[in-house]
Amino acid sequence: MELMHQPVIFVVEDNIIYQGLIAKELETLSSNIHFYTNGESCISELHKHPAVIVLDYNLDGEMNGLDTLQRVRDFDPNVYVILFSSQKGLNTKEVFLQYGSFDFLEKNSLSLRTLRQMVGCVTSPGNTSQNN
């Protein structure tokens, strides 16, 4: 029953350490988080209808983050995709428009908290502060 209300969150991240960090940071938001190290497996599970996809640029497998993003958009134009990467040059309007990401967040020591806020905003609309 509880699981029914948990938003589905996809995290596509090839760095296992970062997966761990993201998992910890997001665990208060949902217990229904799925992790992938490559774009292909993420695409094959889109039928689970994720509310948010946190997407790295560098991935294992053939597809990079932008390839994955395009395939996600083919499937569902509305799913909220956050590019979370240390790759330079993704934080451009062109990428946002052409590939349809909704947000970009650069990986650094402080951005995990911001990521939680972003994901929190999407998964619980109107309630941005989840500690109160």
Place this chain on the structure above:
Amino acid sequence: MPLENHFFENILDKVPAEIMVADAEYRFLYANPVAVPDSHLREWMIGKTNEEFCQYSGRPAAMARARRMVFEKARRTRKAVEWSESLQDNEGVVQHFLHRIYPVFDAEDNFKQVIIYVVRITETKEFEEQVKLHEKRYRDLFNYSQALICTHDLDGNFLAVNPSICRALNYTEGEMLGRNLRDMIPDKHRPRYEDQYLAAVRNTDNTVVSGEFCVLSKEGQEIYLLYKNYRVEEPGLDPYVIGFAQDITDRIKMEKELRLTKQLTEEVARAKESFLAHMSHEIRTPMNGILGIASLLKKTQLDSQQRDYLQLIQESANNLVVIVNDILDLEKIVAGKLQLEVIPFKIVDKIATTIQSFIYRAEEKELGLIYQNFIPADLVVKGDPYRLSQVLNNILSNALKFTESGHITISSGINEESEDEVVVEITVSDTGIGIEKERLRTVFEPFVQADATISRKYGGTGLGLAICKNMIEMQHGDMAVRSEPGKGSAFTIRIPYYLSIEAMQENEIGQEIDYKSLGHRKVLVAEDVELNQYLARHILESWDFEVVIANNGREALEAMAEASFDCILMDVQMPEMDGMEATHHIRSMPDPVKAQIPIIALTANALKGDSEKYLAAGMTDYLAKPFDEERLFRVISRNLTPAAIVHADSAASPATNATPVSTSAISKIDIPLINTTTMSHEPRLYDLTMVQSVSGGDEGFIKKMVALFIETVPQNVQDLKKALQEENWEQVGKTAHKLKSTIDSMGIKSIRQEIRAVEANAKALESLQTIPSLVTTIDMVITECIGQLQAEVLN
């Protein structure tokens, strides 16, 4: 002749016109049936005079007189005379007749007879009147129309102008007629007028030409007209143009103003940005002086009162620095990108010191300042103490500002509590002027003060509460206000904090630093501002350091050529050669030891994101000005390499170490890892702050992450080495990229620069020869780091 007479009479009787004949005395000889349909009257009238006929047939005497005058005129002038008559018929309809009287002369040229010929012209007359009426209507339209109307020939000479166009251009009709349109076109538009407009109206393919004109009024004002002109061609007339136009000057002006306003707004926005960056620089530099001198002052002999005052100077100055940063961050707050500190601090201490700086101000205004605390005094939470202090400062200074008598009460307590989290609630209530109900809603909006008159009376930007609210919300808290005008206001903030599991003494705050623990070092300070040179020299010399000053990047390079240093403090903005350029030169020095010296950027640029720029330029670390002794010590101590420490140790020992002072991590292989005494001197290669901050105090999670690191990273390093061996640069770049975030997440700062260089060089296929040694360094440091983690975290 009778036959002939009869013949002519027959013809005349049939002619569909009134025909009468009279003799030289105007006695009727003949009238045809059209002229006089009544046959009795026709017979009767023969031989009768005009006057007799008119009287008998009921025509007015005036008409008889008029006819006689015409008759006399025809006789006198011996020419035909034409006149018209109007007469009401039996049905009361006025009929118009055209009369023509022809004089007839005999063989001796004597006046003999007249022939009177009459045509009814009623229809023709009506038509003419209608034409006149239509003409009047058109003229009225022309005269009273709001549209600007004119006609001109194909050369642009005015033929007619209406009052509207005269009014619009402020000419009289007389002044305009006869002039040429060309004279009214401003010089700059003339080519267009001639090439486009005149050419278009002359082109017979067009009948309509439309567009925009700029013409000059009599006073030389530019008037913009939107016109639609028609070329008219009437048979037998020269073609001409009818122009209809509308004055759109106001619209054009408005458009111009809008464009101007838009441009201005954009300029203002740009100016604001550069102003902010500038201001941050300008304020930070003197603040550096104030803070630096204050900390030097603190080292002198002071009595307790002086010490208290000094403390307040430092706190206020620090707050100002924070505020400068916040103004810069305002944009970032809105974008949700403000970076918050997550450090342990004693919340009650923070609240108390913040309140303390208001005691004097409250005393000055004779206001009571009451602090009621319900939080355990030794509670240590993790979060951002500066933001808390800033928010409280803001609320307190508002309370003081808007309260003239009475008191200000601060109460703090714990609202909710769980195993690892508390929600701290702080309320500041005053007995001040209060806020009107309608304005309560907007007090948190930027640049809005409760009352426009307030900014005049009390000053302030109106930014404070907006920043506070945003800041609190970013910390997942909330901020609320209650108020009653005339009675006072109460601002309440609630912020959730994680409880800190670390004991305070293990943390930076409150920890006593032994400034002489680094030993004797030689530091090069490249800095152009004399005050900052002085500060740096005094601080560093008090640590037993040797200091060499360079006034700019060029002097720094000269100093580097002459001597060896342990570290460089490099100002970014300097005359002649700036810090970035100097760093570039140093990094490409042939001597590998010198080329890898730690360079710490000193910057007054508070804009976040700049730090990445400095690191990318090859700098090792950075320190934002104004810096204090503590921060300077921390940044220097974390960048002095272990090898250098060994060198310092060995210099003190009789056994001289042959290893040269090196900042290169490669030299770490000289340190025997099994030697536990060396290990204890060995600074931690990792920094788990990030993992800890994510963990929320979950020790198991930290261990899990560390274990994961130890498990996966050696494979990544192997992949990197393998790709390097195969010279598969794409793979090198990719693997380095992956390792980069891992290294950052474990806070392994000593190879932060190296891993970035590997990624960048491999991707750009540049300086590939540097990669093998960089990878070796990375491998060494990671191996050593894993050892430390295993020993210190997992056990």
